[in-house]
Amino acid sequence: VAPGPTPEAPGGGPAERTALAWGRSSLAIVAIAATITKSGLEAHESVVAVAAGVLLLGAAGVVSWTGARMSAGRLAADREGSQQARRSVLAVLTAASVFSACVAFVIALLA
Amino acid sequence: VSEGPGHAGGRDEKAGGDDPRPPDRLPGQAIRRRRPEERRGPGEVGEEPDPRFTFANERTFLAWNRTALALVAAGAAAAAFLKSNLSGARLLVALPLIVLGAFVGLHSFQRWEANERAMRQGDPLPYSGVPRLLAVTIVVVAAITAVFAVIDLVKD
Numbered sequence: 001v002a003p004g005p006t007p008e009a010p011g012g013g014p015a016e017r018t019a020l021a022w023g024r025s026s027l028a029i030v031a032i033a034a035t036i037t038k039s040g041l042e043a044h045e046s047v048v049a050v051a052a053g054v055l056l057l058g059a060a061g062v063v064s065w066t067g068a069r070m071s072a073g074r075l076a077a078d079r080e081g082s083q084q085a086r087r088s089v090l091a092v093l094t095a096a097s098v099f100s101a102c103v104a105f106v107i108a109l110l111a
Numbered sequence: 112v113s114e115g116p117g118h119a120g121g122r123d124e125k126a127g128g129d130d131p132r133p134p135d136r137l138p139g140q141a142i143r144r145r146r147p148e149e150r151r152g153p154g155e156v157g158e159e160p161d162p163r164f165t166f167a168n169e170r171t172f173l174a175w176n177r178t179a180l181a182l183v184a185a186g187a188a189a190a191a192f193l194k195s196n197l198s199g200a201r202l203l204v205a206l207p208l209i210v211l212g213a214f215v216g217l218h219s220f221q222r223w224e225a226n227e228r229a230m231r232q233g234d235p236l237p238y239s240g241v242p243r244l245l246a247v248t249i250v251v252v253a254a255i256t257a258v259f260a261v262i263d264l265v266k267d
Contacts (some may be wrong), residue, residue, distance in 0.1 A: 014166035028180040035184045039191030051265040071166070081156030090172060090220055096215030097179045101209050104183050108190030108205045 015071050025093060029060035032100050039107055048090025052103040059096040063089060153224050158229025166224045175219035176243070182212030196266050200259045204252060211248050215241065 037053035066089045070082070159165075186208030193201045218241050225237045 014163045018166045018170050018173075021170045025173045025177055025180075028184075029178045032180050032184045032187070035187050038247075041186045063137045074134035083152070086169070087152060087154065087224075090223060093173075093176055094216055095174055096222040097183065097219075098213050100180065101216065102188070103184075104187035104209045104212075105206070107187060108202060108209060111190050111201075 019068045019071035022071060023064060026060040026064035026067070029056050029063065029093075029096055029100075032104075033057050033060070036100060036103055036107065038105075039111070048103070049107065050077055052100070056100055059092060059099075063093050063096070068093075118136065153227035153231060156228060157233070160230040164230055165227070168223060168230065171226070174217050176216060179212045179216035179219060182208050182215060186212060195259050196263055197259060204256050204259070207248060207252055211245070214225035215245065 030075070033053040033056035036056070037049045039049070070086055070089065186205045189208065190201060190205035193204060196200060218239075222237075222239060222241075228234075229236050
């Protein structure tokens with residue numbers, strides 16, 4: 001049986017709240033990209049820091065767009081595809097956070 | 112088709128019973144070893160849960176991931192901008208935060224998968240000791256930072 005539309009809850013539906021959470025997460029990546037770039041520039045590791053910042057900004061774009069699209073239900077028609085897409089986006093976000101931790105670790109040691 | 116409790120996630124209940132295999136999780140152990148049938152993606156097992164629960168699980172993952180990013184950002188900021196008269200103070204504050212951020216980031220994905228799998232199979236959600244680790248580490252780092260701040264103040 002195909003699941004029906006998400007029931008509305010008081011104060012906004014779960015899909016909207018999830019889309020907003022994806023937006024906040026992409027903004028968090030943007031913030032950490034700025035922090036890493038700035039701290040890297042202070043440490044005279046500007047090339048590494050700027051490259052990492054640009055990469056993280058790209059990840060933020062992917063996460064923001066795909067996460068919001070997924071929550072809006074555009075991928076819901078294909079349930080298997082939706083599950084795979086969700087797992088992929090979550091993996092991208094996880095990779096971005098671990099990558100930023102690695103870059104921050106290197107900058108901290110070099111600073 | 113759901114495999115049901117007892118096949119993938121419900122073995123804890125059997126610990127100490129007639130099952131000759133060792134228990135999946137010992138008391139106090141946060142994460143147990145995954146069996147081969149559990150290494151499939153969460154979308155390949157069980158049945159689709161209520162969309163509200165799926166969304167809630169996704170938001171929990173996002174919240175954990177934001178916490179990881181905040182830890183990394185705090186560590187990077189401490190490494191770059193913390194000024195102290197004590198050598199090594201900067202790294203002592205920054206590195207634990209960054210390492211914990213990487214760990215929490217990885218854990219958030221594992222946790223999402225484990226919760227998704229448990230919901231699809233109708234099993235209880237797995238326990239995690241990471242919130243305790245997170246709280247203890249933040250308290251310790253805050254205490255260390257406070258000590259350094261007081262020492263610097265006295266020295267100046």
